[in-house]
Amino acid sequence: MLFEHGVTFRPDWEHVITPVVDFLTARDEVDDRRLVLAGISQAGYWVPRALAFEHRIAAAVADPGVVDVAESWWRNLGPELRELWDSGDRETFDRIMNEALEGDPALGAMWRWRAKPYGVASPFALLTEVAAYTVAHLTDRITTPLLVTDPEGEHFWPGASRRLYDALPGSKELVGFPAAEGAHLHCEPMGRALFEQRVFDWLDARLASGPPA
Incomplete structure (x- = not known):
């Protein structure tokens, strides 16, 4: 979708999932009481975001849980740049960021790779866009049973799985994946069999409470 059709990320994932649910529930071979939504990495945000608005999902999985996507960006940029961004000084922020990215080719390549799915060039505007990817104000609307993974050593959103889990009002489970089991780190890359x-x-x-297949 991104590379062939130019369709970029969007924060309001309910507008992606609800049409999919509409399509599935219209099909005779689909049991519309057993629909499952699962997402890995940044989809740990998109899944709960969709669930806040789409309530026809029977159960869902977020691997890991993500409350604010922007946390993974600000952890690397630091408090001084965050303060400058908060001030609204777009011109200065973009100048400092662009100078840093031009001065470090590897950093610049990584930034462009992470920015491409959002379709936003300006560093200030990009972080403004990423800031919209939050479920902090929507968790009370999530009623779907949700499994949230909590891998040890999660480096993009450390602590977010627990925060999401604690904020959920309905049926939920937090499942840890410790290093001792070899299933730690972001998305359990060496322990997918245990994850599954x-x-x-x-x-x-x-x-299990639904009708037989």
Whole structure:
């Protein structure tokens, strides 16, 4: 969608998921009482965002939980740049950032790679866009049973899984993946079999009350 069609990220993921649910529920072969939504990495934001508005999902998984996507950006930029961005001085912020990115080719390449899915060139405008990716004000609307993974050593959104879990008002489960099990780090890259075992066992339990297949 991004590279072939130029379709960039958007924060209001309910406008993506609800049409998909509409399509699925119209099909005779789909059990509309057993729809599951799962997302990894930044989709740990998009899943709960969609659930805040779309309530026809039977169960969902966020791997990991993400409350504010921008946290993964500001952890690397530091408090001084954050203060400058907060001040609204776009011209100065963009000048400082562009000088830094031009002076470090590797950093510049990484920035452009991470910025491309948003379709925004200006560093100030990009971070303004990323700031819209938050569910902090929407968690009370999430009623779908949600499994949130909490891998040890999560480096993009450390602590966010617990914060999301604590804020959820409905049925929920926080599942840890410690280093001792070899399933730690962002999205459990070396422990996907263990991840799948735990997630599908949880989904089996959540969906067991439905009609037989």
